[in-house]
Amino acid sequence: MTAVSIGCRDLVVSTGDRVLLDVASLEVSAGTTLAVLGPNGAGKSTLLRALAHLGGMSRTGDVLLDGQPATASQLRAASAAVFQRPVLQRASALDNAAAGLRLRGTARREARRRARPWLRALGVGHLADQPARTLSGGEAQRVAIARALAVEPRVLLLDEPFTGLDATSRADLIADLRTVLHRLGAAVLLVTHDREEARALADRTALLVAGRLRQVGGTAHVLDAPADADCASLLGYTTRLAPDLTGCGELLVARPERCQLLDPAASLPPNTIAVGGTVRRTVPLGGTTRVDVDTAAEPVAVLTTAEVTALPGQAVRVAVDLEHVRRIPAAVLSSSGAPPSRNAAADPMD
Amino acid sequence: MDVLVQGVLDAVRLLASGDEDTWSITALTLRISLTATAIALLLGVPAGAGLALGRFRGRRIMLAAANTGMGLPPVVVGLFVTVLLWRSGPLGELGLLYTPTAMVIAQAGIATPVVAALTAAALQQVDPDFVVQMRALGATRPRALAALLAEARLPLLAAGMAGFGAVVSEVGAAQMVGGNIEGQTRVLTTAAVLATSRGEFSLAIAFGILLLAIAFAVNLAVTIVQQRQTVRR
Numbered sequence: 001m002t003a004v005s006i007g008c009r010d011l012v013v014s015t016g017d018r019v020l021l022d023v024a025s026l027e028v029s030a031g032t033t034l035a036v037l038g039p040n041g042a043g044k045s046t047l048l049r050a051l052a053h054l055g056g057m058s059r060t061g062d063v064l065l066d067g068q069p070a071t072a073s074q075l076r077a078a079s080a081a082v083f084q085r086p087v088l089q090r091a092s093a094l095d096n097a098a099a100g101l102r103l104r105g106t107a108r109r110e111a112r113r114r115a116r117p118w119l120r121a122l123g124v125g126h127l128a129d130q131p132a133r134t135l136s137g138g139e140a141q142r143v144a145i146a147r148a149l150a151v152e153p154r155v156l157l158l159d160e161p162f163t164g165l166d167a168t169s170r171a172d173l174i175a176d177l178r179t180v181l182h183r184l185g186a187a188v189l190l191v192t193h194d195r196e197e198a199r200a201l202a203d204r205t206a207l208l209v210a211g212r213l214r215q216v217g218g219t220a221h222v223l224d225a226p227a228d229a230d231c232a233s234l235l236g237y238t239t240r241l242a243p244d245l246t247g248c249g250e251l252l253v254a255r256p257e258r259c260q261l262l263d264p265a266a267s268l269p270p271n272t273i274a275v276g277g278t279v280r281r282t283v284p285l286g287g288t289t290r291v292d293v294d295t296a297a298e299p300v301a302v303l304t305t306a307e308v309t310a311l312p313g314q315a316v317r318v319a320v321d322l323e324h325v326r327r328i329p330a331a332v333l334s335s336s337g338a339p340p341s342r343n344a345a346a347d348p349m350d
Numbered sequence: 351m352d353v354l355v356q357g358v359l360d361a362v363r364l365l366a367s368g369d370e371d372t373w374s375i376t377a378l379t380l381r382i383s384l385t386a387t388a389i390a391l392l393l394g395v396p397a398g399a400g401l402a403l404g405r406f407r408g409r410r411i412m413l414a415a416a417n418t419g420m421g422l423p424p425v426v427v428g429l430f431v432t433v434l435l436w437r438s439g440p441l442g443e444l445g446l447l448y449t450p451t452a453m454v455i456a457q458a459g460i461a462t463p464v465v466a467a468l469t470a471a472a473l474q475q476v477d478p479d480f481v482v483q484m485r486a487l488g489a490t491r492p493r494a495l496a497a498l499l500a501e502a503r504l505p506l507l508a509a510g511m512a513g514f515g516a517v518v519s520e521v522g523a524a525q526m527v528g529g530n531i532e533g534q535t536r537v538l539t540t541a542a543v544l545a546t547s548r549g550e551f552s553l554a555i556a557f558g559i560l561l562l563a564i565a566f567a568v569n570l571a572v573t574i575v576q577q578r579q580t581v582r583r
Contacts, residue, residue: 054482056405073490081486087477089501103489103497151488 003030004154010061021211033188035202043211044191080153084160086144088132100151118146138169158190242297245275251328256303258324262317274319279310360552379537383518386457390513394462398469419463428523431456448529456523461513472505
């Protein structure tokens with residue numbers, strides 16, 4: 001089996017006159033995992049389905065296998081996909097895991113023989129003879145993943161496969177999948193809205209907002225250095241300190257959990273930036289408390305584990321250690337619609 | 351009440367005696383209705399699949415038409431086929447009127463909408479992402495469709511049973527296009543009607559019992575297959 005990379009060039013997907021997706025270029029090398037992170041409706045699933053030539057969408061541009069434009073049948077032969085909901089057949093777990101091979105023309109006995117180890121690798125080997133309909137959501141998704149892996153695809157497409165699982169099964173499955181993906185050596189595209197999934201599984205991460213790639217690079221770098229305001233909120237840097245408030249020429253963003261509330265009279269710790277405002281409301285979230293503070297610009301949110309004594313209407317300061325502040329240059333401040341350039345911002349690690 | 355009890359007893363006696371005419375009528379009934387059902391499946395399953403999965407103008411209207419067709423009065427179908435096959439009609443030259451073939455045509459016309467509508471319903475019950483998922487595992491379009499039909503096999507068997515049930519029990523079309531000719535086109539339903547009109551109640555009841563037995567036997571066979579699948583899943 002030869003390793004294959006998957007990618008696309010000038011891929012545009014539209015319905016009617018609305019452009020759902022416009023990706024100038026993207027590549028996932030063999031043996032690596034790319035996470036495509038984006039909010040709901042960003043076009044993540046559209047990208048995945050377009051790469052697999054699935055769905056009756058109007059599409060222009062090329063999907064590339066090893067840099068060469070690929071036909072639908074080449075893509076079908078090379079790839080397998082797992083969707084958010086495990087769509088299983090009315091059959092045993094083993095027959096479901098073997099279904100991908102059966103659909104590709106492998107004889108039943110051989111397909112079952114090859115599928116069994118993948119069920120075991122995903123921790124559901126003991127359920128092989130169970131009817132698929134009796135499986136729990138997590139077990140069914142494990143079977144669906146085993147089914148995709150059993151065909152030993154050179155390209156594996158994962159469309160939010162952990163959504164709908166409870167926290168424990170999700171964490172277990174991510175750990176198991178990480179081990180398995182390592183062994184498979186395929187080019188893996190993981191579509192998700194959860195940055196922790198990207199952190200756990202992906203070598204590289206791409207941020208997709210409103211159908212366009214805004215940022216592509218090493219996962220650790222991308223998750224830590226948002227290129228624009230949309231990327232910042234996607235990555236959890238949702239507390240925005242506008243230039244008017246801070247006197248900097250740039251938008252400063254921070255994670256709400258990195259912000260703290262200070263009394264206006266208290267002295268500012270070193271290497272800290274602070275803005276003044278009044279408390280609008282405090283919302284206890286069990287363990288943490290969210291405090292919304294009205295400022296001269298937009299409201300900012302603080303998430304704190306400390307006891308909050310400030311009452312609504314009271315003057316406070318919101319302070320952040322400079323280490324936890326990210327700067328969004330004024331040139332890319334345009335926060336909605338198209339980014340200034342069609343090409344995604346690339347980081348030095350690329 | 352006595353008439354009924356006496357009728358049933360006579361009917362059982364008649365059936366036990368193995369009357370040759372009765373058995374040839376039964377065999378013809380089975381042949382015509384099973385053939386008509388087979389044709390209805392050949393036409394109705396693809397039509398139903400097209401209605402369930404297709405994206406074309408007029409799909410909903412056609413689906414509504416197929417659903418209406420489930421309640422199509424056999425007499426109307428019989429009338430339509432009679433006019434078509436009438437000596438001076440468009441297909442009159444074929445000389446099919448009052449033959450078993452004409453009865454098969456009429457009964458297939460009754461059963462096809464039933465099969466098509468139930469097939470469409472059966473396929474629409476399957477997860478809407480099923481075909482996309484099969485395609486995403488590497489299936490060609492025909493293979494993905496075959497997998498979909500296999501997934502819906504239980505309700506599809508029910509569609510077949512409903513089609514057979516609709517034709518084996520109907521009398522209007524069989525009478526009109528077959529003519530109830532003894533030894534040629536007489537089936538259990540038309541024979542029962544004739545016997546009743548002549549006051550031969552035992553004979554009519556005997557035909558009725560046979561008709562029920564056939565319907566039961568065919569449905570039992572299919573149900574056994576269906577339930578075995580359910581247990582296995």
